[in-house]
Amino acid sequence: MSTRHRSGSxxxxTVIVVIADVMAAIIGLWIIMYLLDxxxxxxxxxxxxxxARFLAGWSYxxxxxxxxxxxxxxxYGLAAVVYLFIGHLIAGRIRRG
Incomplete structure (x- = not known):
């Protein structure tokens, strides 16, 4: 494979990981804000x-x-973990592919 194809992958x-991390961070921030009232x-x-409510609508x-x-x-924690797991799993598959 060309270096250009691997670089694009x-x-x-990286974009997928960043999006998943940001989604999980927003949810995590809401959990902390809720616990601290x-x-x-x-x-x-x-x-x-x-x-957070939008992102975790399916697990709320x-x-x-x-x-x-x-x-x-x-x-909310379940949603954050699922986003992290799926995002990093997909990114790993893309990098290997």
Whole structure:
């Protein structure tokens, strides 16, 4: 294979990893803000909460713990882990391919 093809594959893999990492970081930031009882009237906190809710829409309320903090940690945490796992898996396949 040409170096040019490998370079393009590496760039694509890097973009995928960065996107997955940013998605997981937003979700992780919301978990931390929730646990620290951040002021939801603040624009930054509201934006992070909305973005995390969008990204974790499929896993939000997946678990039915009695404690709200446990539902947030598990529901949003699962989404973050899945994004990291899938993003890095796809990037690894692209780099090898």
């Amino acid at each position: 590496n760039q694509a893999a 951040a002021n939801r009237a603040n624009d930054l906190v509201a934006w992070v909460a909305d973005a 309320d997946l678990f039915t713990f009695d404690e709200a903090w446990a539902r947030v940690v598990m529901g």
